[in-house]
Amino acid sequence: MNSNKKKVVIIGSGFSSLSASCYLAKKGFNVSLFEKNDTVGGRARQLTKDGFTFDIGPSWYWMPDIFDRFFADFGKQTSDYYQLDKLSPAYKIFFDDDIITIGDSMDKICEEFERIEKGSSRHLKKFIAKAQRNYDIAINEIVYRPGLSPLELVTKDTIIRVDQFFKTISQEVRKNFKNPKLISTLEFPVLFLGAKPNNTPAFYSFMNFADFGLGTWHPKGGMYQIIIAMKSLAQELGVTIHTDSAVDKIIVNEGKATGIIVNSETIEADMVLSGADYHHTETLLDSTYRQYSEKYWQRKTFAPSSLLFFVGFDKKLDNIEHHNLFFDTDFGEHATEIYDNPKWPSRPLFYANFPSVTDKSMAPNKNETGFFLIPIAPGLEDTPELRDQYFDIILKRFQERTGQTVENNIIFKKSFCVNDFKEQYNSYKGNAYGMANTLSQTAFMRPGLKSKKINNLFFTGQLTVPGPGVPPSLISGKLVSELMEKNN
Numbered sequence: 001m002n003s004n005k006k007k008v009v010i011i012g013s014g015f016s017s018l019s020a021s022c023y024l025a026k027k028g029f030n031v032s033l034f035e036k037n038d039t040v041g042g043r044a045r046q047l048t049k050d051g052f053t054f055d056i057g058p059s060w061y062w063m064p065d066i067f068d069r070f071f072a073d074f075g076k077q078t079s080d081y082y083q084l085d086k087l088s089p090a091y092k093i094f095f096d097d098d099i100i101t102i103g104d105s106m107d108k109i110c111e112e113f114e115r116i117e118k119g120s121s122r123h124l125k126k127f128i129a130k131a132q133r134n135y136d137i138a139i140n141e142i143v144y145r146p147g148l149s150p151l152e153l154v155t156k157d158t159i160i161r162v163d164q165f166f167k168t169i170s171q172e173v174r175k176n177f178k179n180p181k182l183i184s185t186l187e188f189p190v191l192f193l194g195a196k197p198n199n200t201p202a203f204y205s206f207m208n209f210a211d212f213g214l215g216t217w218h219p220k221g222g223m224y225q226i227i228i229a230m231k232s233l234a235q236e237l238g239v240t241i242h243t244d245s246a247v248d249k250i251i252v253n254e255g256k257a258t259g260i261i262v263n264s265e266t267i268e269a270d271m272v273l274s275g276a277d278y279h280h281t282e283t284l285l286d287s288t289y290r291q292y293s294e295k296y297w298q299r300k301t302f303a304p305s306s307l308l309f310f311v312g313f314d315k316k317l318d319n320i321e322h323h324n325l326f327f328d329t330d331f332g333e334h335a336t337e338i339y340d341n342p343k344w345p346s347r348p349l350f351y352a353n354f355p356s357v358t359d360k361s362m363a364p365n366k367n368e369t370g371f372f373l374i375p376i377a378p379g380l381e382d383t384p385e386l387r388d389q390y391f392d393i394i395l396k397r398f399q400e401r402t403g404q405t406v407e408n409n410i411i412f413k414k415s416f417c418v419n420d421f422k423e424q425y426n427s428y429k430g431n432a433y434g435m436a437n438t439l440s441q442t443a444f445m446r447p448g449l450k451s452k453k454i455n456n457l458f459f460t461g462q463l464t465v466p467g468p469g470v471p472p473s474l475i476s477g478k479l480v481s482e483l484m485e486k487n488n
């Protein structure tokens with residue numbers, strides 16, 4: 001190792017930290033990464049048990065172009081590391097009296113829309129064409145900007161679309177579609193941004209293009225394969241990775257970060273970067289060096305937390321796809337109980353993922369791997385009794401909607417909720433997906449990539465720019481590495 005290289009220490013090993021570590025190593029820094037847990041990957045770790053494989057966090061591989069760009073920046077392609085398959089159908093949505101199947105092409109999706117509402121495919125084509133233009137603008141002109149100035153959002157293309165930043169996606173969808181099932185289908189993609197559709201700018205319809213236009217993909221072996229790929233790339237580039245290494249303090253001398261304390265040892269550095277939750281990272285600093293007060297965090301709209309269940313079934317299940325949404329209750333009511341009046345949902349919507357439907361490697365032969373997710377408000381009371389109560393609620397609905405009995409086919413069940421998010425990731429209020437992308441929490445209005453108080457301290461990840469989700473986390477790592485290179 002060249003000892004003249006500037007030394008960077010990185011806190012955390014989620015997508016954003018791993019991404020930043022690769023870019024920084026490529027730029028010639030001496031990079032060491034410190035992760036509190038015993039494996040890398042952060043919220044995207046994997047659980048394996050008795051031949052079943054579960055992705056603990058992300059399961060939807062959307063925006064394949066962003067992953068391609070990431071690996072291409074290092075002269076690689078995704079196929080050097082994992083096999084990617086386009087899912088067909090992409091997913092299924094269960095309503096109380098019908099099921100909508102989202103196919104793997106616009107033609108199939110248009111056919112399904114026509115079945116639900118005659119004439120709707122014409123509107124859909126127009127809606128998706130507009131969403132595609134927004135996608136091109138978002139990717140080429142907005143999301144790869146560091147969020148340093150409002151001017152980053154001002155381009156010739158955004159100026160002529162300024163109304164789309166002040167109208168909501170709900171309004172945009174309702175202008176074109178009347179059928180409540182089609183409305184829910186089109187409002188679903190922006191849930192990845194962590195806010196309610198009626199609090200998310202219409203411009204974010206680019207997520208609808210990501211959904212219907214680019215499709216839903218699956219890396220064989222699960223989303224954790226991307227983490228394995230990035231870890232291996234980082235190591236190839238010379239990054240040193242330390243697990244079981246919780247950072248207890250960021251050391252600051254005369255306004256400059258000089259290192260970190262890990263397992264009672266001082267590690268010196270020229271620059272410090274944290275991909276751990278932003279709020280937690282600030283608690284590693286003496287209070288004078290924190291940029292944001294507790295009040296600031298309390299005022300922010302956080303993306304939901306989640307109650308998750310990882311379930312091994314001893315048989316193949318019927319009438320399911322790889323991804324399944326259960327929208328058979330009122331979305332508005334559930335959203336109110338997440339954002340406006342935080343409480344355990346009265347009648348929760350939920351998501352069920354069975355990767356073993358398309359990928360045999362995810363479960364033993366003739367068994368099914370099941371992951372269930374209920375979005376909930378961050379910070380809710382979390383007890384074993386509540387978890388059990390909600391498992392019973394969704395399992396009952398799952399059986400009714402899919403027309404089968406599975407409760408006697410459960411080999412094991414493991415849950416994960418608010419307390420685990422806090423304990424395992426130091427997550428603020430146990431949030432699952434960071435901070436929502438509402439209009440007032442977009443770009444330069446999000447917590448910054450660079451500390452305003454300490455010149456050589458940086459942040460990355462889903463609480464900063466550009467926002468929640470795996471593709472944005474990859475981008476966040478790239479953006480911060482560029483700022484750090486300039487700062488050098």
Ligand SMILES: Cc1cc2nc3c(=O)[nH]c(=O)nc-3n(C[C@H](O)[C@H](O)[C@H](O)COP(=O)(O)OP(=O)(O)OC[C@H]3O[C@@H](n4cnc5c(N)ncnc54)[C@H](O)[C@@H]3O)c2cc1C
Nearest residue numbers: 012014015016036042043058059060247276461462469470
């Ligand atoms: C249940 C769930 C489902 C999701 N579904 C999807 C999906 O389908 N598609 C999608 O694109 N996105 C999805 N997401 C969002 C996506 O997973 C995240 O946006 C992304 O993984 C965040 O990466 P990150 O690097 O910002 O943070 P993290 O993954 O949280 O990484 C931060 C790391 O810092 C570590 N850390 C914290 N404190 C310390 C410390 N003091 N010292 C050392 N290390 C520390 C943590 O242990 C963690 O490993 C989902 C998230 C969850 C939770």
